[in-house]
Amino acid sequence: MAAPDVLRLRARLLRRIRTFFDHAGVLEVDTPALSTAAVTTPQIASFGTAWQGPGPLHGQRLYLHTSPEFAMKRLLAAGSGSIYQLCKVFRDGESGCLHNPEFTLLEWYRTGYDHLDLMDEVERLLTRVLEGILPLAGVHHWAWRDLFIEFAGLDPFQAGIDEFASLLEAKHAVVPIGMQEAGLDDWRDLVMTHVIEPRLGTGLVFVRDYPASQAALARIRPGDPPVASRFEAYLNGVELANGFHELADPGEQRRRFEVELMQRAQGHLPLVPVDERLLHALSSGLPDCAGVALGLDRLLMLACGASCLSDVLAFPFERA
Amino acid sequence: MASYSTNEFKGGLKIMLDGDPCAIIENEFVKPGKGQAFNRVKIRNLKTGRVIERTFKSGESVEAADVMDIDLQYLYSDGEFWHFMHPVSYEQQAADATAVGDATQWLKEQDMCMVTLWNGTPLAVTPPNFVYLAVTETDPGVRGDTSGGGGKPATLETGAVVRVPLFIEIGDVLKIDTRSGEYVSRARE
Numbered sequence: 395m396a397a398p399d400v401l402r403l404r405a406r407l408l409r410r411i412r413t414f415f416d417h418a419g420v421l422e423v424d425t426p427a428l429s430t431a432a433v434t435t436p437q438i439a440s441f442g443t444a445w446q447g448p449g450p451l452h453g454q455r456l457y458l459h460t461s462p463e464f465a466m467k468r469l470l471a472a473g474s475g476s477i478y479q480l481c482k483v484f485r486d487g488e489s490g491c492l493h494n495p496e497f498t499l500l501e502w503y504r505t506g507y508d509h510l511d512l513m514d515e516v517e518r519l520l521t522r523v524l525e526g527i528l529p530l531a532g533v534h535h536w537a538w539r540d541l542f543i544e545f546a547g548l549d550p551f552q553a554g555i556d557e558f559a560s561l562l563e564a565k566h567a568v569v570p571i572g573m574q575e576a577g578l579d580d581w582r583d584l585v586m587t588h589v590i591e592p593r594l595g596t597g598l599v600f601v602r603d604y605p606a607s608q609a610a611l612a613r614i615r616p617g618d619p620p621v622a623s624r625f626e627a628y629l630n631g632v633e634l635a636n637g638f639h640e641l642a643d644p645g646e647q648r649r650r651f652e653v654e655l656m657q658r659a660q661g662h663l664p665l666v667p668v669d670e671r672l673l674h675a676l677s678s679g680l681p682d683c684a685g686v687a688l689g690l691d692r693l694l695m696l697a698c699g700a701s702c703l704s705d706v707l708a709f710p711f712e713r714a
Numbered sequence: 715m716a717s718y719s720t721n722e723f724k725g726g727l728k729i730m731l732d733g734d735p736c737a738i739i740e741n742e743f744v745k746p747g748k749g750q751a752f753n754r755v756k757i758r759n760l761k762t763g764r765v766i767e768r769t770f771k772s773g774e775s776v777e778a779a780d781v782m783d784i785d786l787q788y789l790y791s792d793g794e795f796w797h798f799m800h801p802v803s804y805e806q807q808a809a810d811a812t813a814v815g816d817a818t819q820w821l822k823e824q825d826m827c828m829v830t831l832w833n834g835t836p837l838a839v840t841p842p843n844f845v846y847l848a849v850t851e852t853d854p855g856v857r858g859d860t861s862g863g864g865g866k867p868a869t870l871e872t873g874a875v876v877r878v879p880l881f882i883e884i885g886d887v888l889k890i891d892t893r894s895g896e897y898v899s900r901a902r903e
Contacts, residue, residue, distance in 0.1 A: 437749055487721065487772075488751070489742025567767075572774030576750075580771065583749035588769065610748050626747075636747050 397457075399417065400706050403527070404694050408480065410523045411500060412627070418515075419501060420476045423521045425465030429651055431669035432457035433464075434654035439486035441495075442605040456482040458665065461687055462501050463611065470503055470683060471675035476491055477503035480690065491702040492632065496709050498690040505683045509612070509623045509639040512684040513600050520693075523627050531630075532597035538604050539553065542582075545590045550582055551605065551619050558585060579607050591631060599628040611640035611647075617635060627688070629696050637686030644676035716778035720753045721768045728760070730779040731768065735779035735832045747774070758813045760830065760837055767787050778831065786829045796821065796839070798829055809836035817841045819874035822894045841892045846901050847871050849886045852878065 609622035
């Protein structure tokens with residue numbers, strides 16, 4: 395079990411986070427963890443369960459949310475203004491030193507912000523929350539493409555799969571297995587996790603402008619190549635937060651859901667119901683906003699100087 | 715053919731890799747929040763003993779290696795093969811020099827050894843952690859010197875040469891740690 399000091403530090407971080415948003419005038423909300431719809435992203439697996447009744451939903455398959463994103467956007471579309479939430483989320487198939495199948499997310503949305511404004515707020519929040527606990531050893535900003543050129547020695551928008559493969563094996567001694575049918579983005583993820591992340595070093599590192607194919611729920615800005623208004627924050631080399639200038643176009647959102655369902659079908663992954671209520675909310679109008687999700691357990695782990703989540707969770711998954 | 719998914723990976727699991735039987739030492743789950751998951755795995759090649767690192771795309775399956783460890787009694791060597799026997803079934807196994815490897819210098823007839831079988835054939839032999847072997851050759855002992863300081867080489871009945879304290883004499887039976895190849899003590903007869 396986590397030491398009493400760790401439990402106290404967790405409570406302290408939560409208190410500071412709530413104070414930060416209270417001062418910023420951001421409203422705390424609480425949305426359902428169970429939904430009839432699920433995330434379509436092929437790389438994220440939902441836990442499913444069945445409702446036994448009573449009522450019209452008897453026998454209905456329900457999914458535990460993997461992030462409160464869809465429900466929070468429905469609140470935004472209903473005119474909530476800027477909101478934040480601290481909640482447990484659940485992801486099947488994710489367990490390891492930096493993964494626990496249930497974990498605590500801090501997710502917040504700012505109306506009138508774009509992803510750049512929100513990156514600044516992430517920096518302000520972390521500075522305030524970690525004050526006197528963990529000093530930020532510098533703040534660095536990278537475009538996703540430049541990160542690959544600098545640390546991996548290749549242009550990720552130009553290079554093909556063969557170049558990724560030979561560079562990984564020859565220069566970085568990474569020999570992957572099972573990548574015969576992998577797409578370009580899988581290779582990019584391999585370089586990101588095996589070559590770039592270990593070299594990010596200490597401090598807060600923001601990575602922005604992801605390829606359009608990795609936009610997730612971010613807007614895509616036209617250009618050559620077009621890039622997604624998405625960012626990630628790494629703290630001391632650990633992926634900590636992911637944010638978007640949020641896609642507000644319901645037609646484009648539906649297309650992305652459909653593409654992901656097609657990818658699920660090709661990968662023999664379960665087909666899940668699309669969140670029609672989110673699409674309906676987007677149709678009624680999502681205010682211009684940016685949102686970000688930050689892993690609270692990882693933040694606590696870093697604040698403690700621990701290297702695994704199991705060191706800071708009250709009861710890790712294996713002993714839950 | 716039996717196989718394992720990366721979801722079943724854990725320390726000790728025996729898998730086939732590049733045609734060789736291997737054992738997983740360490741399995742690390744790596745995944746970007748929105749991206750592809752990988753298993754970064756440290757693996758020991760059971761034929762060569764070499765440790766390598768490989769990364770599997772999560773969800774892949776890999777062939778299981780039919781490898782098991784059994785305790786067998788060492789019988790004798792005919793120069794080409796080392797013969798072992800199961801103490802209950804009396805079933806015999808013959809291991810070649812590659813399989814026996816460095817264990818050869820610690821093998822004493824009737825000692826129990828761990829024999830690793832791959833597809834039913836000996837792949838490796840692990841001697842007991844401690845063996846008791848008689849000294850066949852060493853410089854004359856220095857009586858009264860039980861300090862153990864300094865030391866001298868001694869040849870044992872299996873041919874192994876170990877460093878021993880000065881008071882050890884020919885005919886003494888020594889307790890040896892086979893993992894380090896070092897003298898532990900003189901055995902009481």
